[in-house]
Amino acid sequence: DAMVIQNPRYQVTQFGKPVTLSCSQTLNHNVMYWYQQKSSQAPKLLFHYYDKDFNNEADTPDNFQSRRPNTSFCFLDIRSPGLGDAAMYLCATSRDSIDEQFFGPGTRLTVL
Amino acid sequence: AQSVSQHNHHVILSEAASLELGCNYSYGGTVNLFWYVQYPGQHLQLLLKYFSGDPLVKGIKGFEAEFIKSKFSFNLRKPSVQWSDTAEYFCAVEEGGSYIPTFGRGTSLIVHP
Numbered sequence: 768d769a770m771v772i773q774n775p776r777y778q779v780t781q782f783g784k785p786v787t788l789s790c791s792q793t794l795n796h797n798v799m800y801w802y803q804q805k806s807s808q809a810p811k812l813l814f815h816y817y818d819k820d821f822n823n824e825a826d827t828p829d830n831f832q833s834r835r836p837n838t839s840f841c842f843l844d845i846r847s848p849g850l851g852d853a854a855m856y857l858c859a860t861s862r863d864s865i866d867e868q869f870f871g872p873g874t875r876l877t878v879l
Numbered sequence: 880a881q882s883v884s885q886h887n888h889h890v891i892l893s894e895a896a897s898l899e900l901g902c903n904y905s906y907g908g909t910v911n912l913f914w915y916v917q918y919p920g921q922h923l924q925l926l927l928k929y930f931s932g933d934p935l936v937k938g939i940k941g942f943e944a945e946f947i948k949s950k951f952s953f954n955l956r957k958p959s960v961q962w963s964d965t966a967e968y969f970c971a972v973e974e975g976g977s978y979i980p981t982f983g984r985g986t987s988l989i990v991h992p
Contacts, residue, residue, distance in 0.1 A: 771922075798978055807888070809969070809982040810923075817978070857923065861978060867913055868980065870923040
């Protein structure tokens with residue numbers, strides 16, 4: 768089945784230690800998104816790619832970076848995780864502006 | 880900036896009760912509207928969507944939502960809930976053509992058997 772896959776599902780890192788979260792999709796969608804979701808809050812968009820075009824939300828900290836080496840894969844790099852970065856990170860895809868988003872299962876990040 | 884309000888943060892119902900979850904948004908132009916559901920331990924998935932046409936939209940599992948443009952609302956309804964409807968429900972609003980939805984903070988629904 769076509770889907771959005773996120774690895775790992777759970778990630779534990781130390782304060783200040785860089786971490787990379789990955790997302791892959793078999794849907795061949797051209798738009799990919801990264802969201803941060805904290806408990807009882809709305810998913811917060813960090814950035815998205817429209818094809819190869821990177822779009823950063825204005826309030827996304829510089830600590831967060833992303834890479835999309837090809838259509839199928841997208842990575843979220845957190846250069847120096849702080850305690851406040853502990854959250855669920857969701858990857859989603861969509862097909863242009865005419866379709867809904869398809870979400871991965873998320874990666875729960877714990878920062879010690 | 881666009882904002883999406885879900886006024887009910889926690890809802891507890893008994894099976895067979897009727898459900899209505901509120902969603903209001905602030906954008907005055909053309910919008911695409913979504914309800915997503917997240918069952919315990921699962922990923923977010925689409926429940927229903929409205930792009931144009933009939934403002935009463937039917938989705939999966941007996942859910943429906945009504946777009947009332949004058950009220951900037953897109954409330955979710957189900958006439959008779961089941962225990963399996965226990966989940967987190969998110970409303971999302973996309974300014975027409977932007978492909979960037981804004982999510983509400985979600986409503987946690989617990990249905991007692």
